[in-house]
Structures are given as structure tokens and as C-alpha cells.
Amino acid sequence: MSEFLSWHPSSENGNKLYNIRKQLSNYIYQDPVNAFEILKKEWRFGSISEIWDDFIFDNVIRTALDRNNSDDLPNAVSRYSVIDHLLFLTYIRREEDPIRFRRAFWNVNFYGLKLANALMSKGNFSNHQNSNKVTLEYPPYQKNDNNAKKIAFILKGPYKLAHVEFLHSFLQGGFHFKSKVHLTLILIDAKEVYPKTIDHVDIISLSSIEDPYKKIQSYILYCRQKNFDHICWVACVQNLSLYMGMQLAPVQSYWSMKYHSIIMPTIQKYAGLGFGGKSFTYDSVKWFRGRAFPALEIPKYNKQEISKLKNTQMISDQDIVVGCFVRSEKLHDKTFWDSICNIIRYKQNVHFVIASQSMPTQLKIYLETNLKSYFCKFHHLGWINTKKWISNVDIYYDSFPRGSCNTIFEAIEMNVPVLMADTSLNRESSALPYLLSSAGGSENLTNTLGIYQSESERLMKCYELLSSIKERRSLSTIQKKLLSRLQNQKHLFAKDYLNFFMDEQYKINP
Numbered sequence: 001m002s003e004f005l006s007w008h009p010s011s012e013n014g015n016k017l018y019n020i021r022k023q024l025s026n027y028i029y030q031d032p033v034n035a036f037e038i039l040k041k042e043w044r045f046g047s048i049s050e051i052w053d054d055f056i057f058d059n060v061i062r063t064a065l066d067r068n069n070s071d072d073l074p075n076a077v078s079r080y081s082v083i084d085h086l087l088f089l090t091y092i093r094r095e096e097d098p099i100r101f102r103r104a105f106w107n108v109n110f111y112g113l114k115l116a117n118a119l120m121s122k123g124n125f126s127n128h129q130n131s132n133k134v135t136l137e138y139p140p141y142q143k144n145d146n147n148a149k150k151i152a153f154i155l156k157g158p159y160k161l162a163h164v165e166f167l168h169s170f171l172q173g174g175f176h177f178k179s180k181v182h183l184t185l186i187l188i189d190a191k192e193v194y195p196k197t198i199d200h201v202d203i204i205s206l207s208s209i210e211d212p213y214k215k216i217q218s219y220i221l222y223c224r225q226k227n228f229d230h231i232c233w234v235a236c237v238q239n240l241s242l243y244m245g246m247q248l249a250p251v252q253s254y255w256s257m258k259y260h261s262i263i264m265p266t267i268q269k270y271a272g273l274g275f276g277g278k279s280f281t282y283d284s285v286k287w288f289r290g291r292a293f294p295a296l297e298i299p300k301y302n303k304q305e306i307s308k309l310k311n312t313q314m315i316s317d318q319d320i321v322v323g324c325f326v327r328s329e330k331l332h333d334k335t336f337w338d339s340i341c342n343i344i345r346y347k348q349n350v351h352f353v354i355a356s357q358s359m360p361t362q363l364k365i366y367l368e369t370n371l372k373s374y375f376c377k378f379h380h381l382g383w384i385n386t387k388k389w390i391s392n393v394d395i396y397y398d399s400f401p402r403g404s405c406n407t408i409f410e411a412i413e414m415n416v417p418v419l420m421a422d423t424s425l426n427r428e429s430s431a432l433p434y435l436l437s438s439a440g441g442s443e444n445l446t447n448t449l450g451i452y453q454s455e456s457e458r459l460m461k462c463y464e465l466l467s468s469i470k471e472r473r474s475l476s477t478i479q480k481k482l483l484s485r486l487q488n489q490k491h492l493f494a495k496d497y498l499n500f501f502m503d504e505q506y507k508i509n510p
Contacts (some may be wrong), residue, residue: 113245292493
């Protein structure tokens with residue numbers, strides 16, 4: 001029997017889980033972290049199929065969330081925050097599928113929204129305000145025009161990854177408008193020392209507060225004290241409904257590299273990223289897109305040090321490396337798996353490397369089964385420093401159907417030719433709309449740019465590049481020219497999005 005059928009609501013395992021659903025739900029309520037380890041290891045939560053994950057959620061996790069929302073507010077908020085984080089990779093974002101995301105996100109965030117409503121209730125908040133008071137040292141405001149509007153950008157998670165590179169570039173460009181709009185960066189988890197070269201931005205960090213309820217309480221008090229005209233949440237969806245389910249500014253927005261279905265009444269504006277892209281409608285809501293580009297800062301590394309990284313994978317300097325650096329959610333498509341197998345089998349000295357936080361179980365099984373003796377030429381690198389490893393790659397073969405964004409820019413910057421798939425998902429959000437915009441949007445040039453609608457044609461081009469250093473250099477030169485047209489646009493980046501967020505017509509000072 002296949003794993004899919006062994007771990008299915010109709011299976012013996014389905015009956016066993018149903019029979020102990022109350023015990024498992026109670027364990028989640030009492031000790032979420034260890035309970036989820038059991039769900040993952042013993043009950044294969046997050047690793048088999050969508051139907052099995054939903055079965056576990058509906059019969060085990062939902063009961064714990066219902067019980068949690070009846071608890072006293074400090075405990076309920078803290079427990080929900082932990083459960084929400086535990087569900088992010090295993091359930092909400094296990095696969096890069098916007099339809100699946102919409103269902104999974106709201107299965108969980110319905111409960112976060114209810115807690116946000118409770119937090120905004122004057123009675124509930126004031127009851128716990130004094131006993132849980134946290135004192136923070138707030139940075140003094142920079143001297144600005146008294147008429148300057150105030151906008152706060154909220155960042156969850158570490159001050160790194162692709163969305164932060166975009167945010168940082170935008171904040172740098174905001175220097176040109178510092179007399180007109182006052183920028184504040186609120187770091188939920190990261191320390192205030194991490195952001196550099198944005199001295200014109202007020203930075204406040206809540207990282208020293210470990211208790212989730214006290215952290216969100218401090219956030220509420222700070223926003224009330226500063227009386228922002230606009231609050232914008234950037235990218236990450238963990239705890240999104242918990243914070244943004246409260247209306248702490250007249251206008252609030254969500255700004256994302258992906259156009260997820262996170263629509264809620266307390267968010268009035270929605271913005272996506274994509275250089276030169278047009279505004280669009282998603283889930284019946286209009287999303288703005290302006291001119292944007294990340295702060296693509298790649299340090300210089302010692303060649304010998306870089307070469308050692310390759311050698312640790314038993315790849316020699318004479319071998320050809322094809323690579324793809326993406327999150328594991330983008331590695332679930334069989335068409336992409338077949339391409340990996342074909343590339344590895346094409347030449348004896350070809351190796352394929354994938355960098356991701358984990359590798360889907362089904363992908364590993366598929367490659368082992370189909371590659372057999374060639375499997376030693378496939379390498380899962382784990383979660384690595386892509387800016388450092390990219391110099392070891394000879395061809396960047398992007399994931400399908402959802403591809404990369406910043407890692408493609410990193411590859412092109414280091415003269416690595418890129419082969420992309422022209423799909424609807426990539427046109428929604430990836431490096432694709434940027435490169436097409438830089439090329440003037442000419443559709444008949446896509447193959448010349450390394451962009452293919454047909455996976456078979458993309459694979460053929462990869463074979464051609466594997467056989468010719470000259471062809472690799474030719475494509476990388478074309479793509480490098482496109483990239484150069486996108487860089488150094490921080491002032492335009494800030495102008496477009498500040499005008500959208502603040503309902504203004506700011507202009508660049510001469």
C-alpha cells in the first residue's frame with residue numbers, strides 16, 4: 001500500500017488517530033511544541049498529503065484552538081502565537097499553492113482574528129494592562145517638518161531574507177522624502193542593531209520581550225503613543241491576524257512578495273512587489289504594484305573558500321554544477337523533478353544542487369527511484385548562504401511552476417546564466433516580471449532572455465549550455481545587461497509606494 005493510502009482518513013491510521021483525537025488535542029493545549037513533534041514524527045503531519053493534513057487539523061488541532069480561545073487573554077494569545085508558528089511550514093505554507101494557502105491560512109487565522117478583536121476590547125485590554133506592563137526605551141523622533149505624516153512598517157522575523165532586502169532598499173530610498181513623511185520600523189523579533197544605512201528611520205525592537213502577550217501589548221501601547229497615520233505589515237504571515245486584526249491607525253496595509261489571500265476588514269490597502277508591473281485584482285481586492293528592486297548587496301568572497309564549499313559535496317572543480325536555491329514549498333512539481341533527473345543523466349560530470357530548508361519526502365523518493373546509481377550526483381545543500389554558494393553554480397535552473405526572485409538576481413550578478421519558466425505564477429511574483437520589464441516587455445524575446453513557456457524547450461537549452469561555455473557566457477551577458485537597468489532605483493521605489501500608502505503626490509527633490 002502506498003504512503004498516501006496508508007496515511008489517509010479511510011485508513012487504519014485514520015481510525016487510530018480519530019480514536020485518540022481528544023488526547024492529542026489536550027496535549028497541544030498543554031504543550032504545543034512537543035505535541036507538534038509527535039504529530040510530525042508519529043502521525044506524519046505536514047509530510048504526506050493535503051487531505052491527511054486537513055484531517056489532522058479538523059479532528060485534533062481545531063479543537064485545541066477552540067479551547068484556547070476560551071482561555072484568559074494573556075494565555076490564549078501566547079498559546080495561539082506558538083501554535084501559529086508551528087503550523088506555518090507544516091500546514092499553512094507546506095506547498096507553494098495559492099488556493100491551498102488561502103484555505104489553510106484562514107483555518108488557522110480565524111482564531112487569531114478573534115483574539116485581535118478581544119485585544120481591542122477596552123475591557124479586556126485594560127484588565128491586564130497594569131499587571132503585564134512592559135517598559136521600552138523608544139528612540140527619539142528625528143527632526144522633521146511638523147506636517148510630516150507618520151508611517152510604521154512592521155517586520156516579523158529576522159532582518160534578512162528576500163523580503164527584507166526589498167524593504168531595506170525602500171527604506172533607503174525614503175531618505176529623499178524625510179521632510180514629508182516620517183518612517184518608523186518596528187521589529188517584532190529582530191534586534192534594532194541589524195538594519196544599517198537607514199539613520200533617517202526610527203527603529204524600535206520588541207525582541208527583548210519573550211512573552212507573546214506582553215510583546216503584542218507593548219506594540220499596542222507604542223502605536224497608540226505615536227499615533228501613526230499608516231501602519232504597514234511586511235510579508236511574513238506568522239501572527240499577521242493577531243497584530244493586523246486590530247485597527248491601530250486610520251489606514252493599514254499589507255505588503256507582500258506573494259499575493260496571498262489575507263484579506264481582512266482592518267487592512268485597507270494591499271501592495272505587491274514587481275518592477276514596472278501593473279496593479280491587479282486578486283481575491284476581488286485591488287493590489288498596487290510600483291517600481292521596486294531589492295538592496296542586492298553581495299559580499300566578495302575568497303575563491304578558495306568558495307571552492308571548498310563545492311568540494312565538501314564531493315564535486316570537483318572540473319564538474320559542471322546546475323543549481324536551484326528556493327524554499328522547499330516550491331519543490332512539489334513532478335515536471336521539475338523529471339527535469340532534474342534528465343539534467344543529471346545528460347553528462348557524466350553534471351551535478352544538480354538544491355538549497356532549501358528541507359526536501360519534500362516524495363521528491364527524495366522519486367529521485368532515488370529514478371536516478372538509481374546517478375543519485376550521488378544530486379545534492380541537497382540545506383539552508384545556506386546563497387550569496388556565497390552561487391559562485392559555484394554554472395547554470396541556475398529555476399523551480400517550476402513557481403520560481404525564484406532574489407536568488408535569480410544574485411545568480412545574474414555573479415555571471416551565472418539563468419533558465420526560467422514562463423508561467424502564470426512566475427508572472428505574478430518572481431524575477432520574471434522584472435526582467436521582462438527591463439527588456440521593454442517584448443514577448444518575442446523571451447527565449448533569448450533565458451525564459452521559456454515550454455519545459456521541454458527550457459530543458460533543451462540547458463543541454464546546450466551544459467555543452468558550451470561560450471553559450472553560457474553569452475546568456476549571462478544578456479541577462480547582466482537587463483539587471484543593470486533595474487538597479488539604483490531606490491528613490492523611485494520609495495516614491496511609488498509612499499504615494500500609494502499615504503495617498504499623496506510626493507516628488508523627488510531636485
